[in-house]
Amino acid sequence: MGHSQAEKAASRERILDAAARQINEGGLDSVAVAELMQNAGLTKGAFYGHFESRDAMIEEAARRAMERGQSKLVRLFSDNDSPSLEQVVDVWLDPSHVQDFTTGCGICALAGEARFASPEVKQVVAEQFNWSVRQIARTMGADESAAARATAILTAIIGAVSMSRAVGDAALARDILANTKAMILRTHDASA
Amino acid sequence: MGHSQAEKAASRERILDAAARQINEGGLDSVAVAELMQNAGLTKGAFYGHFESRDAMIEEAARRAMERGQSKLVRLFSDNDSPSLEQVVDVWLDPSHVQDFTTGCGICALAGEARFASPEVKQVVAEQFNWSVRQIARTMGADESAAARATAILTAIIGAVSMSRAVGDAALARDILANTKAMILRTHDASA
DNA sequence: TGTACATCAGTGAACGCGCGTTCACTGATGTAC
DNA sequence: TGTACATCAGTGAACGCGCGTTCACTGATGTAC
Numbered sequence: 001m002g003h004s005q006a007e008k009a010a011s012r013e014r015i016l017d018a019a020a021r022q023i024n025e026g027g028l029d030s031v032a033v034a035e036l037m038q039n040a041g042l043t044k045g046a047f048y049g050h051f052e053s054r055d056a057m058i059e060e061a062a063r064r065a066m067e068r069g070q071s072k073l074v075r076l077f078s079d080n081d082s083p084s085l086e087q088v089v090d091v092w093l094d095p096s097h098v099q100d101f102t103t104g105c106g107i108c109a110l111a112g113e114a115r116f117a118s119p120e121v122k123q124v125v126a127e128q129f130n131w132s133v134r135q136i137a138r139t140m141g142a143d144e145s146a147a148a149r150a151t152a153i154l155t156a157i158i159g160a161v162s163m164s165r166a167v168g169d170a171a172l173a174r175d176i177l178a179n180t181k182a183m184i185l186r187t188h189d190a191s192a
Numbered sequence: 193m194g195h196s197q198a199e200k201a202a203s204r205e206r207i208l209d210a211a212a213r214q215i216n217e218g219g220l221d222s223v224a225v226a227e228l229m230q231n232a233g234l235t236k237g238a239f240y241g242h243f244e245s246r247d248a249m250i251e252e253a254a255r256r257a258m259e260r261g262q263s264k265l266v267r268l269f270s271d272n273d274s275p276s277l278e279q280v281v282d283v284w285l286d287p288s289h290v291q292d293f294t295t296g297c298g299i300c301a302l303a304g305e306a307r308f309a310s311p312e313v314k315q316v317v318a319e320q321f322n323w324s325v326r327q328i329a330r331t332m333g334a335d336e337s338a339a340a341r342a343t344a345i346l347t348a349i350i351g352a353v354s355m356s357r358a359v360g361d362a363a364l365a366r367d368i369l370a371n372t373k374a375m376i377l378r379t380h381d382a383s384a
Numbered sequence: 385t386g387t388a389c390a391t392c393a394g395t396g397a398a399c400g401c402g403c404g405t406t407c408a409c410t411g412a413t414g415t416a417c
Numbered sequence: 418t419g420t421a422c423a424t425c426a427g428t429g430a431a432c433g434c435g436c437g438t439t440c441a442c443t444g445a446t447g448t449a450c
Contacts, residue, residue, distance in 0.1 A: 003412050003426040011426080027308060029221060033404060045406085046427045054404065111351075112304005114358035116219060122360035129359060148367070152375035155368050156344070159303075159351020166306035167321060168314035175340070176347050183344035183379050190382040195393040195445050203393080225437060237439085238394045246437065 012050045014040040019061035020068055024109045025101040028058055028117060059120045062110065066128040069106030072097070073135055085139045085153075085188055092157045093177045098164050107132065108161040129154065140188070149191060153184050204242045206232040211253035212260050216301045217293040220250055220309060251312045254302065258320040261298030264289070265327055277331045277345075277380055284349045285369045290356050299324065300353040321346065332380070341383060345376050 018039040022031045033054055034044040051057040072091055076083050091097065097104055107128050110117070114125045136150035143149075160180035164173035210231040214223045225246055226236040243249040264283055268275055283289065289296055299320050302309075306317045328342035335341075352372035356365035 003424095004414085005426090008426060027305070030308070032402085034402090042426095043428055044404085045429060048405070049426060111354050111358050112307075113219070115304075115354075116222070119360050122358065126359035126361050126364055129355065129364070148371045149375065151367055152348070152371040155351040155355050155372050156348040156375070157351070158355055159347040159349070160344075162303050162307075162354060163321065163347050163350055166303050166314065167318035168311050169318050172318055172321070175343055179340045179344040180347050183341065183348070183375075186382060187375050187379040190378060195391095196447085197393090200393060224435085226435090234393095235395055236437090237396065240438070241393060 008049075011040065011042060011046070015042070015047070015050055015057070016061050016064050019057060020064040021102055023058075023061055023065040024068065024104060024106065027109070027113050028062070028121070029113070031058060031061070055118065059118065059124070062106075062117075062121045062124050065109065066106035066124060068103050069109065070128070070132070071103065073132070077135065077138075083139060085136070086185060088136060088139055089153070089157065089181055089184055093160060093181050095164075095174065095177060098161050098173070098177065105158075105161060108158050108165075111158050111162055143191075145191070149188070153188075156180050156184060200241075203232065203234060203238070207234070207239070207242055207249070208253050208256050211249060212256040213294055215250075215253055215257040216260065216296060216298065219301070219305050220254070220313070221305070223250065223253070247310065251310065251316070254298075254309075254313045255316050257301065258298035258316060260295050261301065262320070262324070263295065265324070269327065269330075275331060277328070278377060280328055280331050281345070281349065281373055281376055285352060285373050287356075287366065287369060290353050290365070290369065297350075297353060300350050300357075303350050303354055335383070337383070341380070345380075348372050348376060 015036060018036050019031055022036065022039075031054075033047050037044045037047055047057075051060075073088070076087065076091055080087070092105060092108075101109070107125060110121070110125050114122050117125075132154050133147060133150045136153055137146040140146040140150060157180070160176050164176045167173055167176070207228060210228050211223055214228065214231075223246075225239050229236045229239055239249075243252075265280070268279065268283055272279070284297060284300075293301070299317060302313070302317055306314050324346050325339060325342045328345055329338040332338040332342060349372070352368050356368045359365055359368070
């Protein structure tokens with residue numbers, strides 16, 4: 001095995017990718033250094049050549065977990081000049097997206113536990129929230145209330161994804177997603 | 193110190209109360225047996241005279257954490273024959289309630305991490321969710337769509353409480369709460 | 385009513401395990417001559 | 418172009434700590450006589 005500088009950079013990327021995936025799947029607390037390093041094809045001793053501590057790594061990985069999650073949204077906006085609000089909401093509230101713990105919405109994955117996380121992680125969540133609000137607002141016309149309404153819409157989306165994952169009942173999970181979508185579109189039509 | 197059966201029952205209550213409070217404050221994972229027993233005025237060795245395991249206790253304490261959280265709502269309904277939807281929403285989205293990690297909404301406390309919890313805990317969350325939906329629906333008239341709309345409203349409330357706790361930014365937290373309240377009332381008026 | 389004894393709530397020390405972190409060592413890299 | 422050496426990515430064993438769990442023991446309770 002090689003030990004060049006380029007390979008070290010690649011190792012670091014593999015560690016962060018594995019951590020971001022694990023964060024989406026099992027939350028911040030589920031990231032264990034030894035398992036992480038094994039998933040990256042290394043042994044745990046090498047970890048501290050890449051990061052000062054587990055906490056320092058978590059902060060970077062949380063950001064990456066967000067970037068992974070927003071990829072579907074970025075694609076929707078690049079494939080389609082002006083997607084409708086309904087299309088955007090469907091991306092989030094689609095049951096397969098809700099069950100996708102690997103590349104699913106990063107805010108949804110962290111919304112519940114960010115409350116216990118470091119200020120740095122909270123800020124990452126806030127930035128991602130604001131970014132997503134702007135994307136939603138873009139579908140809602142130039143109305144100056146768009147940002148305020150988009151804030152409420154994104155909040156409802158996050159609640160729906162979180163709750164439909166939290167209840168063990170598949171039928172209730174579907175109700176939550178469908179009724180939230182209906183409420184969002186109803187309130188949007190009422191403001192149009 | 194005494195060791196009567198009545199005192200044992202009282203000890204068990206103290207343990208569960210301390211656990212429920214800790215769940216609301218720090219989440220399921222934050223409940224440590226030793227700290228818990230100390231808060232209940234006992235030593236950790238006594239724990240296993242009351243519960244088979246930490247997991248078994250968590251399940252009971254989760255239910256109790258829910259009951260603690262719903263007390264404000266129960267009071268609102270008993271003090272007032274027919275509170276309006278706005279009054280109910282205000283109870284949940286009041287900033288002081290959002291910051292109240294001791295007796296705050298139990299579903300909001302567990303919504304984010306129930307996804308990683310046991311099926312038993314998930315079911316407790318689902319039951320509490322359904323109970324709360326019924327309370328909200330009661331304020332919305334006899335319309336048969338009330339349950340569906342109440343589901344979306346509660347979901348949005350949970351999202352708002354979770355997110356306003358998750359972002360480290362107090363101004364953003366207020367925006368989230370205010371805009372969610374506005375959306376809920378707007379969609380309600382449109383359906384009335 | 386009083387005494388002897390079985391029960392059992394609670395104590396506190398100890399165990400085992402997982403996990404973050406450290407460190408002496410290995411061997412490939414890449415630079416200096 | 419080739420050789421010697423310093424650097425450093427990665428290894429794997431070990432450490433320390435927290436925490437859930439166990440267990441022998443204590444002493445109050447409450448029942449039997």
